[in-house]
Amino acid sequence: PTTSGMAVAMSTSTRHVAETCVSLLVFEAAKHAAGMAGEGKDPAEAIGCRLGTRLAARAACGRAYAHDALDVVKLLCKEVWPMAFGKPVDNLKTNHRGVFVLHDAKLKWLLRASAREHDANVQLELASIASLVCGLIRGALGTMGVRCTVQADVSQTPACTFTVRAVRSKEQHEAA
Amino acid sequence: MLTFAVVGRSDEPLYLAELASTKGDEASYHLHQFVLYAALDAVDEAAWRSGTCYLKAVDRFEDMTVSAYVTAGGIRMLLLHQGRGEDGIKSFFQDVHEAYVAIAMNPMYTPTEEIRSSEFDRKVKNSARKHL
Numbered sequence: 001p002t003t004s005g006m007a008v009a010m011s012t013s014t015r016h017v018a019e020t021c022v023s024l025l026v027f028e029a030a031k032h033a034a035g036m037a038g039e040g041k042d043p044a045e046a047i048g049c050r051l052g053t054r055l056a057a058r059a060a061c062g063r064a065y066a067h068d069a070l071d072v073v074k075l076l077c078k079e080v081w082p083m084a085f086g087k088p089v090d091n092l093k094t095n096h097r098g099v100f101v102l103h104d105a106k107l108k109w110l111l112r113a114s115a116r117e118h119d120a121n122v123q124l125e126l127a128s129i130a131s132l133v134c135g136l137i138r139g140a141l142g143t144m145g146v147r148c149t150v151q152a153d154v155s156q157t158p159a160c161t162f163t164v165r166a167v168r169s170k171e172q173h174e175a176a
Numbered sequence: 177m178l179t180f181a182v183v184g185r186s187d188e189p190l191y192l193a194e195l196a197s198t199k200g201d202e203a204s205y206h207l208h209q210f211v212l213y214a215a216l217d218a219v220d221e222a223a224w225r226s227g228t229c230y231l232k233a234v235d236r237f238e239d240m241t242v243s244a245y246v247t248a249g250g251i252r253m254l255l256l257h258q259g260r261g262e263d264g265i266k267s268f269f270q271d272v273h274e275a276y277v278a279i280a281m282n283p284m285y286t287p288t289e290e291i292r293s294s295e296f297d298r299k300v301k302n303s304a305r306k307h308l
Contacts, residue, residue, distance in 0.1 A: 050283065057280040060248030061273060064228045143249045
């Protein structure tokens, strides 16, 4: 139910939802997931993953099959990111060997969560939101054929950096 | 003769429909399915070589042709026909892709699940009537 709310709220068709509603929904989802965390699984990441899968399916509609991991990541940065956060990614760096670093100076979901707060609960929720976005990236890239792991750095909110390490499955396939 | 199939990323069958009424022969129905699935290797090969979604005719068997369309998410759509126009087939695939995205948005749907939606079925059949 949480993911359905998010997916509908982010639809680009004739339905509109107030942005505040989406922000509140994100917070509640993160808080709920933070409460469920610590069982060895990361529920926020899982929610984000399912969300990312759907956003990518939408973004990929009508688009050609992307062979290169870089093309897929660019699609994420330019198409999926605006769907979720209202603007494309600010900066993308790669070492051309499967590692991509996405940097966003002002992530919408982090605008009201500060890394400078020392309250443990706030930190937990912040980590939960970061997991949500990591999951989103992993799900979106996964749907488009790039399996990867994602790590977040949210110490400078609202700026954030995500490091994506792609598993080199596509290159292996091509060589086969 | 017009058979349409949607196949998932790990080759699982997601949807199958006979869009034109044939002789109603059980054997020919199975043959159509067989030809479609046998064409999957050719589809993968063509997808790697081409950069577009619509792959046109990827395989032939006797007088039947298999045309294919791949989505960026790795879902394959296959159409078995006997010489329909390229433009019509392309429009049909695009309509079905949009209908598929609508199904994918459903949080209760997982990408490996069979598509049982009557809405999707209706859209596919309408599009087939319109373009093919």
